[in-house]
Amino acid sequence: MYAEIITIGDELLIGQTINSNAAWMGQELNKIGIDVYQVSTISDDKNHIVDALKDALKRTELVLITGGLGPTRDDITKYTLAEYFNSPLVRNENVYTQVEKMLKKRSIPMNDLNRKQAEVPEKARIFINYAGTAPAMWFELEGKVVIAMPGVPYEMKELMTKQIFPSISQHFKTPVIIHRTILTYGTFEAKLAEILTDFEEQLPSEIKLAYLPTEGVIKLRLSGRGAREEKIVKMIDGEIEKLYKIIPGYIFGEQDDSLEKIIGVLLKKKGETLSTAESCTGGLIAHRITAVPGSSDYFIGSVIAYSNLIKEKHLGVDPGSIDEFGAVSRQVVEQMAQGVRERFSAGYSIATSGIAGPAGGTAEKPVGTVWIAVADKKGIYSRKYTFGNNRLRNIRRSTLAGLNLLRQYIKGEMDHI
Amino acid sequence: MYAEIITIGDELLIGQTINSNAAWMGQELNKIGIDVYQVSTISDDKNHIVDALKDALKRTELVLITGGLGPTRDDITKYTLAEYFNSPLVRNENVYTQVEKMLKKRSIPMNDLNRKQAEVPEKARIFINYAGTAPAMWFELEGKVVIAMPGVPYEMKELMTKQIFPSISQHFKTPVIIHRTILTYGTFEAKLAEILTDFEEQLPSEIKLAYLPTEGVIKLRLSGRGAREEKIVKMIDGEIEKLYKIIPGYIFGEQDDSLEKIIGVLLKKKGETLSTAESCTGGLIAHRITAVPGSSDYFIGSVIAYSNLIKEKHLGVDPGSIDEFGAVSRQVVEQMAQGVRERFSAGYSIATSGIAGPAGGTAEKPVGTVWIAVADKKGIYSRKYTFGNNRLRNIRRSTLAGLNLLRQYIKGEMDHI
Incomplete structure (x- = not known):
């Protein structure tokens, strides 16, 4: 299954901000079995947003939008989507409570701009943003799904991880995918791939191996896909055991480890x-x-x-x-x-x-x-x-x-x- | 004037690589007076490349493409563009000499794959890539310009800085734009903007001020645009002098300085x-x-x-x-x-x-x-x-x-x- 990402923000186009959101979303979508077909970065402009959305919906059934949901005048994503989906804005009390809570925490007084953050398109399914004020919105039209999220990286990541990915998996009935990452140090990607040729060839069809090289450390990610979680977990565990036997000298940790943490x-x-x-x-x-x-x-x-x-x-x-x-x-x-x-x-x-x-x-x-x-x-x-x-x-x-x-x-x- | 950027590469879509090329190009294009309208990131797929290029050419008169110019089978940008512009591949002796030179330097023997790097679309204007093997190609069609470059960041940057930006400026007769960046430390963007309210208001219409906040350091970039370089340089120098008088305690350097370099x-x-x-x-x-x-x-x-x-x-x-x-x-x-x-x-x-x-x-x-x-x-x-x-x-x-x-x-x- 394919998805598209639309990232909205002039700061991305003038290169003041590097688009790390799109990379993170691409990685995480892959983990639940969704491939990104295209990433489009556009400006905070109503016609541009509508054009990009129309184009994306022609190509895929899931469109993820980030950015342009802040309280200031140049943030127009919510108003544009409300109009596009023909869905008037209504006040949402749960969002209002969250906005109040965040402002209090930051010692900012409530004003009209903040109050507007609690107005959401009537037809949208709302995901409360517990790390900020702008909620995420889920629209459905002719079997396709459009999700708009704030562009602040930690707000977007928190919303996606805890609420949106599970909802996408459920809605599109994506297969169960399990990942485990092994961290290696001490050799090059080409060398590792050579050593692991036989290992890769004997992998069952449900399991894929990906090489993720970073500076010095090469991550080996095993991903298993199937209908039954326990079965996939067991298969991956078995393959990882083999890896520990083939390259014991290179493996130093798993998942989020680092050399200094292990030390x-x-x-x-x-x-x-x-x-x-x-x-x-x-x-x-x-x-x-x-x-x-x-x-x-x-x-x-x-x-x-x-x-x-x-x-x-x-x-x-x-x-x-x-x-x-x-x-x-x-x-x-x-x-x-x-x-x-x-x-x-x-x-x-x-x-x-x-x-x-x-x-x-x-x-x-x-x-x-x-x-x-x-x-x-x-x-x-x-x-x-x-x-x-x-x-x-x-x-x-x-x-x-x-x-x-x-x-x-x-x-x-x-x-x- | 507007341009669009198309970045090609599966590694960008799966999030293995963050799209820093697009941010750099956006920054540098701004410096010569060109705004980026849209960045589209797509896969190494012929139809996808053609669709994205057609869409971009509907919207702008300059399209910059990076990626997919390597010697391996999945690099198809050159073949796709040759077909799109109806321009058969011919061997270019200058490119061949450069390919030979690079391979010798890296102790890699010449083979058919490398030899193909020297074949370029007949109608394209060629820019030799002195940091690699794949040259950049400049196509013109109905008054519009399409430029394809390798995706390796330092090759792309070297090609753009030394050859492509000057050619773009000449072709599109872009105005002279001069930039100077002042580095500040010790305050927040909002505070600095408040202090500089009067300064900003008195700026001549030719000069723009941009705030570029990074971690701790806020860069102030003054950009001047006009017909005569000496006049713009003089105007910017005058404004910078004023800045040194208004915020002497915050300024620690200019351009590529850092606190540790200054120390x-x-x-x-x-x-x-x-x-x-x-x-x-x-x-x-x-x-x-x-x-x-x-x-x-x-x-x-x-x-x-x-x-x-x-x-x-x-x-x-x-x-x-x-x-x-x-x-x-x-x-x-x-x-x-x-x-x-x-x-x-x-x-x-x-x-x-x-x-x-x-x-x-x-x-x-x-x-x-x-x-x-x-x-x-x-x-x-x-x-x-x-x-x-x-x-x-x-x-x-x-x-x-x-x-x-x-x-x-x-x-x-x-x-x-």
């Missing part, structure tokens, strides 16, 4: 603590670790040692090692890791030293050369990486590589490194 | 160095500072002191101060700033201590309470901020506030804080 879980389970000694990553490893709520339970702190003097004075790196091997070397990065672990009395530590660029490269150690070490009281492990030419990308890739190395070291999975 | 420029000019002592920002200030190329010239390093013990042992904070005033206090954050400056022998320092959340808040110091201090050898300045409930947003807002405070302190602009 936190592992450290908490062990009752251990962590510190970092960062040169080329400049604090990004510490930032990612501390972005996780509750990280103060296991994260003690870091020394960011950009200058060699700090490496010597505050991490105890031997000046002779820097002279002999250079700051970007196994010897120095291991001393950094040991130094911060001992001085900060931490159970685990990670250290980075590399040439992020654009300057600082040599023939022997070009831009992109990075050493990373992880240590605990029992030992130390270090490894050299070779990244590219872009400074920011080198910093990010070093951070991800470091987080993954640390995760593997804490888990004791050093045979996979 | 680097200021430190280099003074021959000074910097260190950070971060608690709630967890290394994000250091990361932003070190993301700037050449930052190793002035950035020495940091102590990220998440635990109180590190604040005491490695920054010299008095345990009595932590007991009496708490870690989130003026007393402690000032000692952190002094401590890192002295121990790291830095000219300047910045320190942060706050409650990022979700846990750790009290009635007296709720989640979002943050103290920031900046110091140099002459003195110290500290300030309390009150942000919100979201952990990651609190970390980011503290980082921006800290960078701005540091910038003002280095500049000696403390009367604006």
Whole structure:
């Protein structure tokens, strides 16, 4: 089954806002078995809205509209749809109560503009927007469905997830679709696809595998489609079990996990603590670790040692090692890791030293050369990486590589490194 | 004058890729005086491409198409357009040379698929793609122009900036439009608009002011349109001068500046160095500072002191101060700033201590309470901020506030804080 998306807003056309709503809706519609045929981005203009809607309804039986439902004069989507569906506006008491509640929460007085938010087209089915004031509206005409939602991303997402997707699934009797996502790190999409060729071929026809590459992390999404939920769940569970056997060294988590969240879980389970000694990553490893709520339970702190003097004075790196091997070397990065672990009395530590660029490269150690070490009281492990030419990308890739190395070291999975 | 954009690609419809190309094109077209009427995102399907193109040509005289120009089987844009414009494919030697060059650079052997990249519609004007293999194509029909470009963002941007925008300006005789962007930090859009009411009213009709809010930073873009470039430049310069007089405390840079770049420029000019002592920002200030190329010239390093013990042992904070005033206090954050400056022998320092959340808040110091201090050898300045409930947003807002405070302190602009 196909749907179309119409996103309304001048800010999208002038490029002030990137259309992330359409991407999110496309992803989520796929999950309930609906393909997006076209996305049309148009201006807050009555004739334009009507033309785009007419065109979309010629092509599909479900049209999702976002934007133009605010209280200001340029928001005309509701009035345009009321006229198009020949459905006069009437006051809806449930919406009014919600508008009152939101205004009170934001300490904004009720006025005529806000009061109008509670007027909705008579024939529309109304979904209360618990995160804002503009409700979503569901219109039906000649077997086709048109749904209008506010354009504020978190309001739209909340409405769709909790109310609109279930209603669409019920109305169009879409099949049951179950998804599970496996997160991998450490290889490229093409390589992974090669390794998983046989796995993909043996998949039952109900199960599909999708590769979703992001920066460094490749997500593998298994989707199962069928009539009976329990059966699909069981089939997917079985396939996931196989994946864990084929690529154990690449899988680090599922669904919404991240390397730093997993590290936190592992450290908490062990009752251990962590510190970092960062040169080329400049604090990004510490930032990612501390972005996780509750990280103060296991994260003690870091020394960011950009200058060699700090490496010597505050991490105890031997000046002779820097002279002999250079700051970007196994010897120095291991001393950094040991130094911060001992001085900060931490159970685990990670250290980075590399040439992020654009300057600082040599023939022997070009831009992109990075050493990373992880240590605990029992030992130390270090490894050299070779990244590219872009400074920011080198910093990010070093951070991800470091987080993954640390995760593997804490888990004791050093045979996979 | 209006244009339409058609972005082709299944990855956009399933939401795997966010349509950032359309936003960039919208922004850049505005700069040469062209408004985008509609953006249509469609699949790699011949009939769909033809339908969308016909619809767009009914509405506008310029259609920009991106995507579907790669060498693989699902890339059908070129073949579809060749048929639509009744223009058989012929080999273009300049394109062939470029394809050869790119393949050699990437160590890929020439094959039939790559060779086909050099075949282009006979009637099309060709723009060589110096960043890739697929050239851009310019078609004309009944006074209207259709331009097809590759969808890879940096290839598209390079082609548009260097070759296509100049050709569009020349073909459609668009007016001269000059832009200058002023970057502000420290207030909200509504507040800025209020302060600038009189300024906006006195602007000559040739000059328009646009507010472009991003996270924390509000960009003010002045655009001037007219027949004579020198006259417009002079008018904009005059208006910018006025802005610097009206809101000197908010402006921190122009065009592509960032707070961390400006800090680097200021430190280099003074021959000074910097260190950070971060608690709630967890290394994000250091990361932003070190993301700037050449930052190793002035950035020495940091102590990220998440635990109180590190604040005491490695920054010299008095345990009595932590007991009496708490870690989130003026007393402690000032000692952190002094401590890192002295121990790291830095000219300047910045320190942060706050409650990022979700846990750790009290009635007296709720989640979002943050103290920031900046110091140099002459003195110290500290300030309390009150942000919100979201952990990651609190970390980011503290980082921006800290960078701005540091910038003002280095500049000696403390009367604006």
